[in-house]
Amino acid sequence: MYIGVLWDGIEKCCLIVTKLSVTKITTNFREAVNVVDVPLTPPSDDQILLKNIYAGVNATDVNITAARYFTDGKLPFDCGLEALGVIEAVGKNVTTHKVGQPAIVFGTVPKAYAEYLYAKPDEVIPIPSLKPEFIGLLVCGLTVTIGLDEVGRIKKGEKVLITASAGGTGHIGVQWAKQKGAYVIGMTSSDEKAKLLKELGTDRVINYKTENLDEVLTKEFPNGVDVIWETIGGEVFKTLFKHLAPKGRLIIVGGISGYKGDGFPDVQIPHLNTTLLMKNQTLSGLLLTGYSDLFPKYLKQLVGDVVSNKLRVVLDFGQKSSEGEFNGIDSVVRGVEHLQSGRNTGKVVIKIQNP
Template structure:
């Protein structure tokens, strides 16, 4: 049996291009005791992947040239050397990688573990609202942002995989929520989800409109982007504000000198705001709690979710570039 896989050809200089990866066909290895062989059905595209194809230091090891591109996925077990897994089981794993067949070790700890896809949900939901994006939104709000009823929460990239959940959970927590996104379609979607205000980051009057929408300042800022949105919002923080730094997609392809860190330190002193970075892998122990709440909220009709699906394994680079450019609407997935 052969495995088709996307491997990193070279590190990109600036923005990634499709030739950063190349396709390879290699034999599927024999299973060792405790392993399972999974045939991929769905693969996830997430902004953290950009850091995996950079040579610089990150919060976890990246992909070296010649290595299989990292990423989460869902697939069907087609062979098992593990007593608790059998053919036909559905598995979700952050260790799937961009490949048609993956040999997995279900007993690895934390984020490396392989998990069963919960019953009663579409398989791809384990990569979206009931997967890493859902866990990210839940722990970022309940552990770091902690909005109180009546607080104002601002979310950048608000229609994306994480942002759309952040807004809906914040509303469930009693907050007033302002969306920032980049197109009329995305802004209208945020309004449909129940965001109280939706603003375009392309509007030259964004700062003035944000101030009008948040007359008492911003209590919680969920930052998925960095860049000028970050600077604009930090200038309007309320006293004791909490800032959740979740993503940097607006600046990830630019030289480090263009994103040298907080440029609103004086404002932070005045407001006594707290700024904290969020890496979801630090919170994997919260999975069970988070997913219980998310399943209940979704069953009660409080959680809606949009997915952007491309068909075909050969389109993985296209899907990555689509996500990085913001062309996707909702969670970017590829159906294999």
């Protein structure tokens, strides 16, 4: 909620920001957060104040409320990884950014579930417009493009399998791998999502609810899969590893099947070292924050691809959810639960407020 005009003859007590505050450490997002109102103050000399228009929802939001990473767990703390909005004010030492510029904010301190947020200049990336699609390029777009290129080292003609391929991260990965000339196998849970994946160029969609993953891979890909983008964990990880081709690369990106429970599911694979050695295979972990040096290069390309319509970013504002679209801070809980239920298609986005 924002009442009045910023600092122009208005008492500071009239300027209120609504945001989410984590007040309990738990993976149950609804129980973890409270909606709170705080006074809106001018940015400090080295800060930028962003009026937040869209916030991106991420699978890992529940890991953050569980204090598994990104926070020391000292309550209360803020949450939300990605914001897209307009620069409202800049501190007097900030010369790199201008008021009125559309920008995205992404940093290692979560704070995006708020109507206004303060950021350091290096966390604020100018974008051409307030097109909400740009928010899909941050955590999701950067992770999957940097991951497939730098860690997966995908090559033309290789078989690339993407888990959660119709989700925020996966559907960008499908298009990136197709652009590189790969044969793309996408895993998903519904015929509706399978339809989208076909539109995006996926060569073989496996609906793991109606088809047996192990049987499909055994029958249709007897020589294995070259690159596996693994975000599920547990039994899915084990099954996929069984089908990794000689010289194949399996990228460990997440373990969503365990997020609401004990966290990343532990996997025991007998004779792992011997298998990797004998088949020249690679198992690699990937955490986006370790690749920040590559963000400018990849974001430039991704933004350009969206502007030129080479990349389609599918947004899920909750338009098909039972209680309707995600509008306002109050709706963030529903957005997070929508993603965690697996019902989302594409990137889940909250419209925080009008520009």
